[in-house]
Amino acid sequence: xxxxxxxxxxxxxxxxxxxxxxxxxxxxxxxxxxxxxxxxxxxxxxxxxxxxxxxxxxxxxxxxxxxxxxxxxxxxxxxxxxxxxxxxxxxxxxxxxxxxxxx
Amino acid sequence: xxxxxxxxxxxxxxxxxxxxxxxxxxxxxxxxxxxxxxxxxxxxxxxxxxxxxxxxxxxxxxxxxxxxxxxxxxxxxxxxxxxxxxxxxxxxxxxxxxxxxxx
DNA sequence: TTGACAAATAGACAATCGTCTATATAATAT
DNA sequence: ATATTATATAGACGATTGTCTATTTGTCAA
Numbered sequence: 001x002x003x004x005x006x007x008x009x010x011x012x013x014x015x016x017x018x019x020x021x022x023x024x025x026x027x028x029x030x031x032x033x034x035x036x037x038x039x040x041x042x043x044x045x046x047x048x049x050x051x052x053x054x055x056x057x058x059x060x061x062x063x064x065x066x067x068x069x070x071x072x073x074x075x076x077x078x079x080x081x082x083x084x085x086x087x088x089x090x091x092x093x094x095x096x097x098x099x100x101x102x103x
Numbered sequence: 104x105x106x107x108x109x110x111x112x113x114x115x116x117x118x119x120x121x122x123x124x125x126x127x128x129x130x131x132x133x134x135x136x137x138x139x140x141x142x143x144x145x146x147x148x149x150x151x152x153x154x155x156x157x158x159x160x161x162x163x164x165x166x167x168x169x170x171x172x173x174x175x176x177x178x179x180x181x182x183x184x185x186x187x188x189x190x191x192x193x194x195x196x197x198x199x200x201x202x203x204x205x206x
Numbered sequence: 207t208t209g210a211c212a213a214a215t216a217g218a219c220a221a222t223c224g225t226c227t228a229t230a231t232a233a234t235a236t
Numbered sequence: 237a238t239a240t241t242a243t244a245t246a247g248a249c250g251a252t253t254g255t256c257t258a259t260t261t262g263t264c265a266a
Contacts, residue, residue, distance in 0.1 A: 006116070006122060007116070007117065007118070007119050007122055010113050010114075010115075010116035010117040010122075011113075011117040012113075013109070013110070013113035013117075013187070014110065014113040014114040014117035015110070015113075015223085015224075016110050017224080017225095019109060019110055019113075022191055023190070023191075026190075026191055026193070027193065027194060031242080031243090032243055032244090033241095033242070033243085041224090041225070041226090042225075042226065042227085043242085043243075043244095044225085044226075044227080044228095044243090044244075044245080044246095045224070045225055045226075046243095047243060047244055047245085048224075048225085048244090048245095049224090050243095050244095051244080051245095065233060065234070065242090066232075066233045066234065066241060066242045066243075067233095067242060067243080068242080068243060068244090072191060074191065074192035074193070074194055074195050075192070075195065077187065077188060077191045077192040077195075078188060078192045078197045078198065081184040081185075081187050081188050081192070082184075082197065084116070084180065084184050085180060085181060085184050087126070087129075088125055088126075088129055088175060088177065088180045089175075089177035089178070089180040089181045089184070090129070090130065090177070091130060091177055092177050092178065092180075092181045093204060094181045094185065094201060094204040095181065097200050097201060097203070097204035098197055098200065098201055098204075100200070101196060101200035102197055118253085118254075120254080120255095134212080134213090135212070135213055135214090136211095136212070136213085144254090144255075144256090145255075145256060146212085146213070147213090147215080147216095147255085147256075147257080147258095148254070148255055148256075149213095150213060150214055150215085151214090151215090151254075151255085152254090154214080154215095168212090168263060168264070169211060169212045169213075169262075169263045169264065170211095170212060170263095171212080171213060171214090
């Protein structure tokens, strides 16, 4: 897995459409078409957003015949959020809790 | 405090300069000039970024005479990260831990 | 009240981003 | 082989963003 970069992570999340895609493939595997059908943007746009999520390490990818399936990488989400909290909320109790849960 | 919006939050963090500013005023109060002096961008640019952080509720502001002091709102950082984790990593153990710590 | 300082705002401009259509690539079915 | 289906890539284009300089606003000191 590529290194966690808090700016890259934030950039990946910094778009409404991308967050909707993340929601769609959270806790389940979706083909690109599954996603396209549930959104109001074109297939290339969905592929474009998936590429950004892929580059940020935020999705797992599985190719199966013609189709490509994506699912959200929850572990990575936790790692990135945890890193943000340690960096930008070091004095909060919840950050301690997260640090403990991550170690 | 304004409502927590995960896209707005991510957008606020989605810039290297802004994250550097956040780091500078994490755990202490900084005047705008304090920040400008430690960065390689102009004063208006710093003010611009601070405005974005302000609109995202990510900083506390205190005016004192001619100066305006900013400090990172760590509680908000935790709330936003927690929300992201609940939304995008609901099956992770650490998310449970954060939920518990936040309630 | 005038001058100096601190910060915010306005406006310009280049770079990045999100979207689209058109096309390419790759796998499968006929 | 050819057609069909699924996804990715290329290129164009408008919108948004980050930066700058110039200016404004507000506060304090002389």
